[in-house]
Amino acid sequence: VHEFWSTQPVPKSSEEVVADGPLHPPLAPELIPKEPHPLPEGMEWCLVDINSPNEMNEFHDLLLNNYVEDADSMFRFNYSLEFLRWALLPPGFNKDWHVGVRDSATKKLMAFISGIPVDIMVRDKTIRMAEINFLCLHKDMRSQRMAPLLIKEVTRRVHLVGIFQAVYTAGRLLPKPVSTCRYFHRSLNPKKLMDTGFSQKLDGTQLAKLVSSLRLPILTTIPGLRAMRKGDVSQVRKLLNRHLKTRYDVLPVFRTDAEIAHWFLPREGVISTYVVDDPESPGKLSDFMSFYSLASSVLKPAGVARSKGAVRKPHGVRPQTTHATVNAAYMFYYGTKTDYGVSLTEEEKLACGGQKKEKALIKERENTLIGARLTDLARDALILAKGAGFDVFNCLDMMDNSMFTRELKFGPGDGYLRYYFYNYSARSVAADKIGFVML
Numbered sequence: 526v527h528e529f530w531s532t533q534p535v536p537k538s539s540e541e542v543v544a545d546g547p548l549h550p551p552l553a554p555e556l557i558p559k560e561p562h563p564l565p566e567g568m569e570w571c572l573v574d575i576n577s578p579n580e581m582n583e584f585h586d587l588l589l590n591n592y593v594e595d596a597d598s599m600f601r602f603n604y605s606l607e608f609l610r611w612a613l614l615p616p617g618f619n620k621d622w623h624v625g626v627r628d629s630a631t632k633k634l635m636a637f638i639s640g641i642p643v644d645i646m647v648r649d650k651t652i653r654m655a656e657i658n659f660l661c662l663h664k665d666m667r668s669q670r671m672a673p674l675l676i677k678e679v680t681r682r683v684h685l686v687g688i689f690q691a692v693y694t695a696g697r698l699l700p701k702p703v704s705t706c707r708y709f710h711r712s713l714n715p716k717k718l719m720d721t722g723f724s725q726k727l728d729g730t731q732l733a734k735l736v737s738s739l740r741l742p743i744l745t746t747i748p749g750l751r752a753m754r755k756g757d758v759s760q761v762r763k764l765l766n767r768h769l770k771t772r773y774d775v776l777p778v779f780r781t782d783a784e785i786a787h788w789f790l791p792r793e794g795v796i797s798t799y800v801v802d803d804p805e806s807p808g809k810l811s812d813f814m815s816f817y818s819l820a821s822s823v824l825k826p827a828g829v830a831r832s833k834g835a836v837r838k839p840h841g842v843r844p845q846t847t848h849a850t851v852n853a854a855y856m857f858y859y860g861t862k863t864d865y866g867v868s869l870t871e872e873e874k875l876a877c878g879g880q881k882k883e884k885a886l887i888k889e890r891e892n893t894l895i896g897a898r899l900t901d902l903a904r905d906a907l908i909l910a911k912g913a914g915f916d917v918f919n920c921l922d923m924m925d926n927s928m929f930t931r932e933l934k935f936g937p938g939d940g941y942l943r944y945y946f947y948n949y950s951a952r953s954v955a956a957d958k959i960g961f962v963m964l
């Protein structure tokens with residue numbers, strides 16, 4: 526069934542993975558081809574220089590017209606130029622992993638795939654991996670079996686630097702996800718979401734009710750919440766690494782302050798990070814949270830994508846079609862110190878009658894506190910996102926997000942995100958144990 530994936534070091538769909546580990550050992554250098562895989566006649570490999578405004582415009586254009594869409598082709602991701610620079614130029618990036626394919630005759634950019642280096646911890650093991658993203662084929666060359674060539678070529682380039690594992694996500698089901706996450710959405714601009722077909726059509730009365738139930742305060746509520754600055758970097762690093770390690774089974778390890786500065790210092794229209802600078806002890810951070818900005822283009826007017834045979838709505842209630850994009854904020858990483866120092870009284874310990882029950886009770890108390898704190902942080906994130914003009918706030922049911930989605934009126938979307946490893950078979954991971962966000 527999988528002409529390509531059945532030849533690759535990934536678990537078979539049918540197999541249940543029972544132990545974590547590589548599927549094949551590191552390749553001896555002489556077994557790694559020194560030259561790119563051949564391409565079909567008329568196509569050639571290139572690098573896309575992320576620092577070149579011209580090449581970036583070509584890359585941006587390719588994605589704008591050909592990248593990921595929802596199941597009904599009503600929306601397509603619209604990554605901004607600045608976002609793509611942020612995503613592809615982290616500390617330690619490798620320019621050889623920004624791989625393009627051009628039409629030899631016209632030199633038009635027809636395909637792309639990228640990798641960036643990342644240290645991923647899977648349960649107790651930390652592994653240097655390539656994080657593969659932005660695989661994109663021009664619509665005119667779909668079903669020419671090009672994706673396998675791009676994947677093999679980026680794999681070869683990753684192998685050349687002695688890395689033999691990769692992590693990637695896809696909306697589609699491939700062999701074999703280590704985890705499946707669902708998208709959740711919190712409407713900030715219900716009228717616009719309705720008009721673009723992003724959310725369900727409602728009549729005037731229903732919409733008015735919805736608008737009032739979704740109303741948010743103008744001001745954030747957590748005392749000491751402010752935008753992150755350079756001086757916060759090392760505290761954010763410690764907060765984040767600890768939060769990820771104590772709560773999740775799959776997580777990135779942020780080894781340097783430079784990485785934290787890159788991924789978290791605010792960049793207008795790209796990444797927003799807020800810290801809680803404890804008013805009791807100024808300069809000491811107790812929490813932080815972040816969200817990134819990713820618009821989607823509106824492809825078809827709502828109502829056109831109705832299933833065959835559906836009755837055309839009378840003109841008066843036909844949706845507006847004047848919005849070009851839906852501006853979405855996506856939950857990125859957060860961290861909190863809230864669970865420090867939860868302890869039991871002697872009385873409670875006695876009542877537990879054993880270490881095991883004590884541990885469970887402490888965990889339960891920590892979770893209650895963390896849930897309440899994350900709900901406050903996420904509510905402030907919604908307020909800030911609304912104030913910044915976003916139409917919707919998105920997240921997955923990964924990390925501890927399910928602790929706040931219900932209370933904050935997120936609803937499930939129709940999209941899923943599956944997490945995969947290349948050359949690493951890992952026992953499956955529950956969505957709420959995934960602590961690694963892909964852009």
Ligand code: JJ1
Pocket residue numbers: 593594595596597598599658659693694695696708709710711712722723724725934935936937938939940941942963964
């Ligand atoms: O955005 C998504 N779905 C939206 C729009 C659906 C339009 C019809 N298909 C959605 N809307 C409902 C919102 C509603 C708001 C109020 C509360 C209840 C919900 O469900 C989906 C995610 O749900 N997006 C996609 O499918 C895009 C692709 C996702 C896969 C990404 C793969 C990335 C690969 C590279 O890393």
